[in-house]
Amino acid sequence: MKLTGAQALIKSLEMENVEVMFGLPGGCILPAYDPIIDSTIRHILVRHEQGAGHMAEGYAHVTGRPGVALVTSGPAATNLVTPLCDAYMDSIPVVAITGQVSRPAIGTDAFQECDTVGITRPVTKHNELVMDPDEIPRIVREAFHIATTGRPGPVLIDVPKDVLQAEMTWNWPDSVDLPGYKPNTKPHPRMIKEAARLIGESRRPVFYIGGGILKSRAAEPLRALVELTGIPVVTTLMARGAFPDRHPLALGMPGMHGNFTAVAAMQKADLLIALGARFDDRVTGKVSTFAPDAKIIHADIDPAELGKVRRPDVPIVGEARLVVEELIRAVTDLGGAGAQADRGPWLEQLRAWQAEYPLAYDEPLDGDNLKPQMVIETLRDACPEDTIVASGVGQHQMWTSQYWKFDHPYTWVNSGGLGTMGFAVPASIGAKVGCPDRMVWAVDGDGCFQMTAQELVTASSERIPVKIAILNNAYLGMVRQWQEMFYAERYSEVYLSPDLPDYVKWAEAMGCAAFRVETPSDVLPTIEKANQINDRPVVVEFRTDSEEKVFPMVAAGQSNDDIQTAVGVQPMKRA
């Protein structure tokens, strides 16, 4: 069968069961947009290519299926660099397709030419420039295979315009043949046995759960392993929802803004069982003083993570789901729940910490601006339990991670590793496209919202009814917090103004329903009103307290032992 390269590209995407792609056409990718008219694949026309990338990520986050972005060459490709890097840092399966100038023009500084493959090489798991139209099906097939297997990540395919226009012979490969790519998914039995032995003996163990548990769909077996062993669990920012927050063994989020008990538990542990986590600096604080007494069991699909930051006592290369299932078997073989060391005093200690150092904030007085934490708690309680929450990056992100109760996997969509401001709006749109029957809220900051808000036009025109809560504190809040605490309150370039832009007018101009909330008594009724609207996006602007800070906090580069539960309050140092 003879097809054009463009037809082969779209047909290949159909063969990969792509349901939806996010994109924006332009010169070099034009040929690929013609067969889209006849394709089963839904195309969502974004307003900026960065939005396409983050939507693809949001879609992948909640569905586990690869998100697809389709854009043109040059500036479109460079606009995609941020989401690609974001997906790379957070191991999100994304396949990005970019147009390229025609083969004879490559290297001549042609109009809208850039070295897309060169620019995106360090921010993709793999990328490929297609120089032969006959290779399109194979390269697409390989791209989806690479993006979704092993440690997931973004893969970019760069297709010159004349390759899209050329005729090719359709040939769909039966299998993928990549001699240099064979991810090791099955954990080594000896390591599993050794891990089970250490687990059984440990008196102060903690499960340190990372995003890998979600990537490998292992939330259910994880719960079984936790209940079998009775070991408490911390879930990192990327793993919120991997273990239910309302479970008695859940300690919540560790790290720079983790709650006291989660941080202290890791510091005082005699064993950390890290599953699909990578000892990020935001979790460990100063590495040399992180969990000083703990032995480390570290399981990851990526061998390079083992020993990168902290040398494990038991390294396990394998897919998190298989690791968890094998651990359940091995722990059971050693006697199961009955053969675990006595952890009564440890659990008692944790409960005492939880009682003494809960997350806390001052109730707002009437007439004051709203407390952001109170807005999030009210929103949480007014929404269905399986609501999907997306966030941008900064204070609002930390408060949402702290105060939301994540009881289901794939309900939390955020930018962890790269910390991409502006992630929330497009990512929530992608999430809503992936899960149209679920309620999707984005909790965003005023600074973040201004970076990608234009995608609400996409949401309105495509009838994707996401809901956006802007916590408007008129500042780049997290930067303000650091300047207050570490730069002697010398505020430099962080003030944004509460009413420029006018968020309500702006949202309405983009086709959204919009509300502004300034008093505590209006918070719940407005949220309830927003939850009733299902025919268009909703934006609710909450005027929040500028001076509110995120606590607890471990200052950058400091030891987790220096955790502050409020300014200057360091309970672990006291002890």
Added chain:
Amino acid sequence: MALTHHILSVLVENKAGVLARVSGLFSRRGYNIESLAVAPTDDERFSRITIVVDAESAPIEQITKQLFKLINVIKISELTPSEAVERELMLASVAADASTRSQVIELVQVFEGKIVDVGAGALTLMMVGMPSKLDDFEELIRPFGIVELQRTGRVALPRLERGAARLRSVKGKVG
């Protein structure tokens, strides 16, 4: 003896951009390359990159693990310097007029090099050997006046033991 460098022999797919992937990984992660040589192998689908890495810049285990993540990398062998045959080639044009020419020729003979080109006031020499030998030779000819000098960077193969070969495959995707 503390290692000053590691030698990695990396078998890669012979495709456009693979060298850029490898060198880009080294620069991004802050690994120092002392020398790098690329050449085709007896199988045209593959090339071999011989990389000498500064032992100080990062643990070799982390470097090989990161390299393995590149899709186009097929196999990595780490050659311990004491268990490898290392060679490098040097071409040098050295000023040599009537008064010094015989001294230069003598040096070349002592070091078992070759004279590959002769000009009116200069000689071009070729020298193959251990990099340290080339270093010594370079020092000795410097006083005569080096006009131009080019070195290839080292290539290496495992030393043949009386018995099993010592090409130690780093544990990874190729069994």
